[in-house]
Amino acid sequence: MTNPFAFTLKATDGAARLGELATPHGVVRTPAFMPVGTAGTVKAMFTEHVRAAGADILLGNTYHLMLRPGAERVARLGGLHKFMHWDGPILTDSGGFQVMSLAKLRTLTEEGVVFQSHIDGSRHQMSPERSIEIQCLLGADIQMQLDECVALPASRAETERAMELSLRWAERSRAAFKRLSAPGQAMFGIVQGGTEHDLRERSARALAAMDCEGYSIGGLAVGEPQDVMLATIAATVPFLPEAKPRYLMGVGTPQDILLSVERGVDMFDCVMPTRAGRHGLAYTWGGKLNLKNAVHADDPNPLDASLDAPPARDYSRAYLHHLVRAEEMLAAMLLSWNNVAFYEALMAGIRRAIAQGRFQEFKAETLERFERRDGQAKPESASGKV
Amino acid sequence: MTNPFAFTLKATDGAARLGELATPHGVVRTPAFMPVGTAGTVKAMFTEHVRAAGADILLGNTYHLMLRPGAERVARLGGLHKFMHWDGPILTDSGGFQVMSLAKLRTLTEEGVVFQSHIDGSRHQMSPERSIEIQCLLGADIQMQLDECVALPASRAETERAMELSLRWAERSRAAFKRLSAPGQAMFGIVQGGTEHDLRERSARALAAMDCEGYSIGGLAVGEPQDVMLATIAATVPFLPEAKPRYLMGVGTPQDILLSVERGVDMFDCVMPTRAGRHGLAYTWGGKLNLKNAVHADDPNPLDASLDAPPARDYSRAYLHHLVRAEEMLAAMLLSWNNVAFYEALMAGIRRAIAQGRFQEFKAETLERFERRDGQAKPESASGKV
Numbered sequence: 001m002t003n004p005f006a007f008t009l010k011a012t013d014g015a016a017r018l019g020e021l022a023t024p025h026g027v028v029r030t031p032a033f034m035p036v037g038t039a040g041t042v043k044a045m046f047t048e049h050v051r052a053a054g055a056d057i058l059l060g061n062t063y064h065l066m067l068r069p070g071a072e073r074v075a076r077l078g079g080l081h082k083f084m085h086w087d088g089p090i091l092t093d094s095g096g097f098q099v100m101s102l103a104k105l106r107t108l109t110e111e112g113v114v115f116q117s118h119i120d121g122s123r124h125q126m127s128p129e130r131s132i133e134i135q136c137l138l139g140a141d142i143q144m145q146l147d148e149c150v151a152l153p154a155s156r157a158e159t160e161r162a163m164e165l166s167l168r169w170a171e172r173s174r175a176a177f178k179r180l181s182a183p184g185q186a187m188f189g190i191v192q193g194g195t196e197h198d199l200r201e202r203s204a205r206a207l208a209a210m211d212c213e214g215y216s217i218g219g220l221a222v223g224e225p226q227d228v229m230l231a232t233i234a235a236t237v238p239f240l241p242e243a244k245p246r247y248l249m250g251v252g253t254p255q256d257i258l259l260s261v262e263r264g265v266d267m268f269d270c271v272m273p274t275r276a277g278r279h280g281l282a283y284t285w286g287g288k289l290n291l292k293n294a295v296h297a298d299d300p301n302p303l304d305a306s307l308d309a310p311p312a313r314d315y316s317r318a319y320l321h322h323l324v325r326a327e328e329m330l331a332a333m334l335l336s337w338n339n340v341a342f343y344e345a346l347m348a349g350i351r352r353a354i355a356q357g358r359f360q361e362f363k364a365e366t367l368e369r370f371e372r373r374d375g376q377a378k379p380e381s382a383s384g385k386v
Numbered sequence: 387m388t389n390p391f392a393f394t395l396k397a398t399d400g401a402a403r404l405g406e407l408a409t410p411h412g413v414v415r416t417p418a419f420m421p422v423g424t425a426g427t428v429k430a431m432f433t434e435h436v437r438a439a440g441a442d443i444l445l446g447n448t449y450h451l452m453l454r455p456g457a458e459r460v461a462r463l464g465g466l467h468k469f470m471h472w473d474g475p476i477l478t479d480s481g482g483f484q485v486m487s488l489a490k491l492r493t494l495t496e497e498g499v500v501f502q503s504h505i506d507g508s509r510h511q512m513s514p515e516r517s518i519e520i521q522c523l524l525g526a527d528i529q530m531q532l533d534e535c536v537a538l539p540a541s542r543a544e545t546e547r548a549m550e551l552s553l554r555w556a557e558r559s560r561a562a563f564k565r566l567s568a569p570g571q572a573m574f575g576i577v578q579g580g581t582e583h584d585l586r587e588r589s590a591r592a593l594a595a596m597d598c599e600g601y602s603i604g605g606l607a608v609g610e611p612q613d614v615m616l617a618t619i620a621a622t623v624p625f626l627p628e629a630k631p632r633y634l635m636g637v638g639t640p641q642d643i644l645l646s647v648e649r650g651v652d653m654f655d656c657v658m659p660t661r662a663g664r665h666g667l668a669y670t671w672g673g674k675l676n677l678k679n680a681v682h683a684d685d686p687n688p689l690d691a692s693l694d695a696p697p698a699r700d701y702s703r704a705y706l707h708h709l710v711r712a713e714e715m716l717a718a719m720l721l722s723w724n725n726v727a728f729y730e731a732l733m734a735g736i737r738r739a740i741a742q743g744r745f746q747e748f749k750a751e752t753l754e755r756f757e758r759r760d761g762q763a764k765p766e767s768a769s770g771k772v
Contacts, residue, residue: 039708039712039714040705040708040709040712040714041709041714041716043714043715043716044715044716044719045716046716046719048696068708068711068712069683069704069707069708069711073683073684073704076684077684077686077702077704077705078686083702083704083705083708084705085700085701085705297455297459298459298462298463300463300464314471315471316463316469318455318459318463318469319426319463319469319470319471321455322425322426322454322455322469323426323427325454325455326425326426326454328425328426328427328429329429329430329715329718329719330427330429330430330431330432332715333430333432333715333719
């Protein structure tokens with residue numbers, strides 16, 4: 001018997017929310033961070049370690065999977081869960097973001113987008129209906145409508161046009177989803193409107209009327225300053241239904257996540273922990289470390305003994321420094337795992353703090369720890385999309 | 387209390403031997419295959435998986451570790467076992483082979499070799515004494531004498547000169563080892579002499595007189611035909627002490643291993659399983675598969691359901707094909723793990739067969755399985771050194 005999709009709000013602390021998402025493949029504790037499994041793999045990680053690190057749900061990229069190995073092929077092989085050896089919930093994006101950022105020779109019309117693959121130049125067509133069809137072929141528990149995400153800064157007219165188009169595509173996505181989806185699957189509408197608060201409100205209200213299973217906030221973390229992003233979130237959330245989960249797409253740094261949870265966001269995804277891991281960077285409760293730096297060459301200490309994860313505990317910084325310098329794959333394997341474990345520990349800390357009514361203290365403490373260390377490191381961008 | 391080094395012969399079947407090596411870090415079941423942990427990591431593998439795959443002992447490369455991160459640094463950090471998170475036995479080579487094959491501007495004298503690092507051009511000196519000193523700093527359970535391995539084909543005069551030099555270096559290595567080693571550690575002498583059987587005999591007899599803890603057969607698997615290699619092994623083994631372990635360096639394919647065990651060899655190392663894994667190749671009981679091939683794109687079968695290892699069992703060939711094509715690190719991670727598990731299963735099969743007195747049947751069956759499949763694949767070289 002397949003579980004129906006359901007979101008249960010368990011506690012609030014200010015605007016911060018503690019909840020649970022029931023999906024056909026299990027429960028997601030929110031606020032949740034979803035590691036990104038771009039092309040059917042969370043890069044350099046075994047799914048067993050993703051799970052053990054505390055992740056309840058993964059994100060898959062529709063654009064990558066439709067091009068290679070192909071959605072129909074994944075369906076014939078039993079769906080994405082089986083294909084990638086992950087039996088927990090999977091959320092897929094619509095593919096629209098990567099069509100805009102990675103594909104070649106795009107032509108956007110009311111109908112959809114025609115584009116060329118960045119892999120082999122082959123021509124593909126993406127419409128709201130085809131995006132949902134692909135996500136259903138993959139078997140995603142949570143699916144996204146196709147939307148148009150304009151690059152910031154954009155003119156108000158351009159932002160409004162894309163937001164309105166995204167609303168029409170939401171209607172078509174919803175109809176396709178109702179026709180094609182399996183019991184218990186969910187579809188989220190995506191709020192657009194750039195940094196124009198009234199457009200965000202209009203988008204959120206229109207989507208709320210469509211009674212989607214949840215709502216995404218799209219078009220942020222694309223290069224705008226953090227305070228602009230946060231103000232836009234704050235201007236959007238009040239117009240989203242209280243009883244539905246809210247997902248901020250492609251965000252972000254630990255700081256971004258804390259400040260967005262504070263504004264009522266429930267779900268996040270970002271390539272940052274795994275990408276940083278492949279570049280020799282480690283997240284710890286003491287801040288971010290660049291293992292490439294010679295200062296670590298003789299350091300016998302583990303990354304973070306307080307983090308209950310083998311890569312944080314069982315290897316010296318000196319060893320990790322050596323692996324990074326020697327360009328050994330094990331460096332990416334250990335640091336990606338550490339970073340996902342750190343992100344999931346951050347979410348667990350957030351959830352605990354909300355349950356205890358001390359989210360503000362937890363946020364302040366954690367930001368303070370990070371700011372102390374980040375003075376020594378390069379500033380991070382809020383953006384971390386694939 | 388540290389265990390003394392000891393080799394126990396438990397059974398024989400023809401010239402094939404079943405045994406156990408006791409070392410300060412535990413027991414090694416022989417015939418043994420040692421995965422290669424070149425620069426302090428078995429490439430793309432967690433040590434937990436190396437162990438679970440059935441490996442009792444790893445090989446570390448002195449040349450790589452002396453250059454980066456440096457032997458003194460590893461010693462300060464508690465030794466190689468702790469450094470690389472492996473608490474089982476470690477065997478190290480002398481560094482000589484890589485000095486000859488990788489380093490720049492080598493000058494060989496009676497004293498030793500002066501060479502430039504292939505990494506940063508820095509000058510280093512390697513003598514029999516320094517090699518043992520480095521291996522003791524790393525804390526290797528089983529250490530190798532420095533030898534000179536000439537490239538084949540070589541003139542008899544050149545082969546004899548290198549063999550005689552290696553014998554003088556063995557004496558010096560032995561003296562250094564007696565001075566520097568920790569209780570329970572072992573040093574192996576290395577038989578040289580190219581493919582000249584009388585030189586091999588002279589080398590083996592002279593080394594036997596030095597009463598080393600074990601003996602290596604060096605200078606093979608460097609490009610010579612397999613039958614020449616096997617004939618040289620057969621001409622060497624009778625002059626090695628029955629009660630000491632015999633290690634064939636840098637070998638080899640599953641076929642090489644079976645035919646060498648048949649001739650009385652107890653230990654092997656080779657980069658083949660991990661290197662093949664990084665190149666999309668998988669060893670199975672049905673032969674070697676090239677996962678890059680399109681024939682696997684829709685194959686829902688696992689690599690080898692009979693192999694008790696997660697990478698052989700939990701993922702479809704279609705998925706592995708996808709990962710290889712997409713150049714995902716997980717491809718190398720899963721295939722390296724599978725291949726080490728296969729090699730260790732092969733050794734377990736060999737040990738079981740010797741114990742049951744049916745080594746010949748096991749060898750014939752296994753060779754037959756491999757030959758059937760290998761008609762479709764590229765021929766393998768016997769050589770697989772780093």
